[in-house]
Amino acid sequence: MFNLNGKIALVTGGSRGIGRAIALALAAQGAAVVVNYQSNADAAHAVVEAITGQGGRALAVQGDVKDAATAQEMVKAATSEFGRLDILVNNAGTTRDMLLPMMKEEDWDTVLDTNLKGAFLVTKAAIRPMIRQKSGRIINITSMAGVAGNAGQANYSAAKAGLIGFTKSVAKEIGSRGITVNAVAPGFIPTDLTASVPADIIARAVEMSSLKRPGTVEDVAAAVVFLASDEAGWITGQVLAVDGGLVM
């Protein structure tokens, strides 16, 4: 597909779901991958083994993206182990779905801190080596909920919409340094995150979409690989929907 030989990538939340697929897809194109996870060490090490078993290079790094010191450590792990950092994928995310009258303040804070503040902290740490290198790719995993809104997800939609504003602002700020910043907005993808979403809601989203099939983690990973590639070098500040044509 695209040649990422010699590139070094950091994928937050790379242990499971979409992040796992992104880590594997970047590695399949030749990138060395730092696989960040929060608590699921076995899953993260399984991703690393899958990559190294294919002759690739990978490293698991535990850390909470909500923590500024951890963000620095993750980037340091990439630069000290592999020498540089070319690709950052801000993928770590979580949900605490609830209708607004019942939504707890702590659930608002957790979702905003993980999905939005986490991207701020890790991006802030990652752009230092990228600015020195005068090149880099930052890809933020937002959501169609951040574009179109979603009942029961006021916290998540606000975080993901904020991530889109963050994407565009940082793209304007650091474009002159040779760094592109884009977002990918998936529709419903079966993962642990969406396991509790009622089947009829997912079926309705599939029916409302243009392509009439559920998305896969690989559909999202392919878009990330493209945006990470040299071929996407004149694309920045964009939000690429990967949702089967649900939101147009």
Ligand code: NAP
């Ligand atoms: P998932 O299966 O629940 O996986 C979440 C990943 O994020 C795990 O690797 C988890 O690590 C990590 N994580 C969670 N909180 C973290 C924190 N504070 N610090 C570091 N890592 C953390 O979720 P997913 O469905 O793959 O979602 C991945 C991204 O895509 C999220 O940003 C999500 O909002 C977005 N998205 C998903 C969908 C969908 O339908 N699935 C749609 C649109 C957007 P552990 O394994 O250690 O817990």
